[in-house]
């Protein structure tokens with residue numbers, strides 16, 4: 183998550199005077215034929231309010247898809263798969279259940295759900311084709327293997343292509359922050375879950391401990407955007423968005439309240455790895 187790893191970076195205030203990045207976007211980058219950055223500093227102050235957030239998010243993840251997994255491992259210091267395993271446990275999947283992993287990306291959580299449970303079906307959904315292509319490449323299609331139970335679907339978290347009450351558990355890891363309207367997605371999650379179905383969300387919020395918060399702010403806000411960009415050979419600016427989007431997103435308590443507002447019962451949130459990553463859980467009545 184490190185991919186997405188989190189940042190505690192405060193959103194930058196708009197700067198007075200000309201914004202060199204914005205100028206670059208309008209002129210320099212295009213004139214030299216280089217790819218324009220996806221976001222200017224000004225836009226990154228609060229990427230969540232932008233009407234074109236979804237389109238930008240999709241092109242960003244398309245640009246970094248091939249190196250996404252490597253970046254996650256390296257920049258989470260190999261914690262990201264442990265966080266996903268915690269999400270699988272929280273989903274409490276029983277034999278024969280149907281599970282949906284929304285914003286599945288390259289399928290790491292989808293695969294963990296297939297390997298570590300006896301679900302009848304495991305569906306991964308994402309709206310970025312390039313991320314799903316990587317997920318498909320990682321899938322073992324041999325009949326009878328755990329991963330052969332997975333199916334990947336291209337679709338939008340805010341308009342899920344499934345009937346009401348189709349799933350017993352629904353997970354979303356590092357995805358809800360990237361959705362254009364989280365409340366619409368949460369309402370969809372409530373719709374497609376069966377009664378007693380579990381919603382499990384992994385997300386980055388700012389750590390509460392001041393020391394951890396300061397370290398994480400420096401690491402995720404200053405170091406990671408450079409190293410991740412190098413690893414991904416990315417020109418879209420994805421790794422500048424990722425940490426900034428955490429600082430301007432809902433905090434842990436606000437997201438817990440949003441889960442409750444969407445109709446889930448017993449909404450809880452707990453920190454993982456010193457509050458860098460958080461695990462939310464709610465139950466459909």
Ligand SMILES: C[S@@+](CC[C@H](N)C(=O)[O-])C[C@H]1O[C@@H](n2cnc3c(N)ncnc32)[C@H](O)[C@@H]1O
Pocket residue numbers: 185186236239240243284285286287288289290291307308309310313337338339340354355356357360361362
């Ligand atoms: C940080 S990645 C997380 C991928 C994966 N869940 C993981 O654990 O690594 C965020 C994903 O959210 C997807 N996404 C963002 N908004 C979406 C939406 N409205 N519908 C479906 N997928 C969306 C992006 O395409 C991207 O693959």
